[in-house]
Amino acid sequence: MTERPHLLIVEDEPAIRTPLQRYLEREGFRVTAVGDAAGARETLPKGAFAMVILDIMLPGEDGLSLARHIRSQGSLPILFLSAKAEDIDRIVGLEMGADDYLTKPFNPRELLARVKAILRRSDHEGHSAPNASLCRFDRFTLDSARQTLSDDEGPIDLTSGEYRLLRVLVERPGRVLSRDQLLDLTKGREAGPFDRSVDNAVMRLRRKLGEDGADLIRTVHGAGYCLAADVERG
Incomplete structure (x- = not known):
C-alpha cells in the first residue's frame, strides 16, 4: 500500500x-x-x-x-x-x-x-483497489460508485433495494446467504420479522437479469440465495 x-x-x-x-x-x-x-x-x-x-x-x-x-x-x-x-x-x-x-x-x-x-x-x-467499485459477472457490470448495473446493451434500471441486494450477492460470489442474513446486510434494523422484501427483490432482479436470472441468483433450498457466477473486480 x-x-x-x-x-x-x-x-x-x-x-x-x-x-x-x-x-x-x-x-x-x-x-x-x-x-x-x-x-x-x-x-x-x-x-x-x-x-x-x-x-x-x-x-x-x-x-x-x-x-x-x-x-x-x-x-x-x-x-x-x-x-x-x-x-x-x-x-x-x-x-x-x-x-x-x-x-x-x-x-x-x-x-x-x-x-x-x-x-x-x-x-x-480488491477492497482497496482503485477501481474496485466495478464488479463484472457474466455479461453484467455493477458500478458501486455510481450504484448502477449495465450489460452489453446498456443500463438496467434498479430500485435502491434491488441494487443493495445485488451488491451484497456480488461481493460474496458463491456464498450462500440466508434470508435473515440478506435482510441484515440490506436493511439492518429496519427489517421486520415478517419482511418478505428479500424474496420479492430476488424475483424482480431475476427478471431484470433476463432468461439466465434464475441461474445467476440461485436458490439453495432450505439455506438461502447465492450468486452463481465468477466476479471480476476493477
Missing part, C-alpha cells in the same frame, strides 16, 4: 481506546478513534477507511447493530473486540460479517498481527 492505511477504532473505554490508537499510530497507521456507534456513523462517510476495529459492547447502539449498518454500505473489513469469550459469541460475531474476533484482554501485538492479516486479505480481494 502506498498510503498509510486509515483505521477507525470504535471503543467506549478510554483506557483501551487511547493507548490502542497511540500504539497503532506508532506502527505506521493513521487512526481515528470514537467512543460510540453514533460517532462512528458520523465519521465513516468522512474518511477512506481501510478497516474498523469495533467493540461489541457499546453504550446506546451496540457493535453488532453498527456492523450490520457497515455491511449494508459495503465490504469494509471489521475486527470485533469483545469481553465475551464464549464460542457462541465468537460465532455470532463472525456470522454478522466480521473478518475476525478478538477477546479482551488482548495483547496489542496480536491485534496488530490480525489487523495486518485482514488488510492483506482485503488487498488481495
Whole structure:
C-alpha cells in the first residue's frame, strides 16, 4: 500500500481506546478513534477507511447493530473486540460479517498481527483497489460508485433495494446467504420479522437479469440465495 492505511477504532473505554490508537499510530497507521456507534456513523462517510476495529459492547447502539449498518454500505473489513469469550459469541460475531474476533484482554501485538492479516486479505480481494467499485459477472457490470448495473446493451434500471441486494450477492460470489442474513446486510434494523422484501427483490432482479436470472441468483433450498457466477473486480 502506498498510503498509510486509515483505521477507525470504535471503543467506549478510554483506557483501551487511547493507548490502542497511540500504539497503532506508532506502527505506521493513521487512526481515528470514537467512543460510540453514533460517532462512528458520523465519521465513516468522512474518511477512506481501510478497516474498523469495533467493540461489541457499546453504550446506546451496540457493535453488532453498527456492523450490520457497515455491511449494508459495503465490504469494509471489521475486527470485533469483545469481553465475551464464549464460542457462541465468537460465532455470532463472525456470522454478522466480521473478518475476525478478538477477546479482551488482548495483547496489542496480536491485534496488530490480525489487523495486518485482514488488510492483506482485503488487498488481495480488491477492497482497496482503485477501481474496485466495478464488479463484472457474466455479461453484467455493477458500478458501486455510481450504484448502477449495465450489460452489453446498456443500463438496467434498479430500485435502491434491488441494487443493495445485488451488491451484497456480488461481493460474496458463491456464498450462500440466508434470508435473515440478506435482510441484515440490506436493511439492518429496519427489517421486520415478517419482511418478505428479500424474496420479492430476488424475483424482480431475476427478471431484470433476463432468461439466465434464475441461474445467476440461485436458490439453495432450505439455506438461502447465492450468486452463481465468477466476479471480476476493477
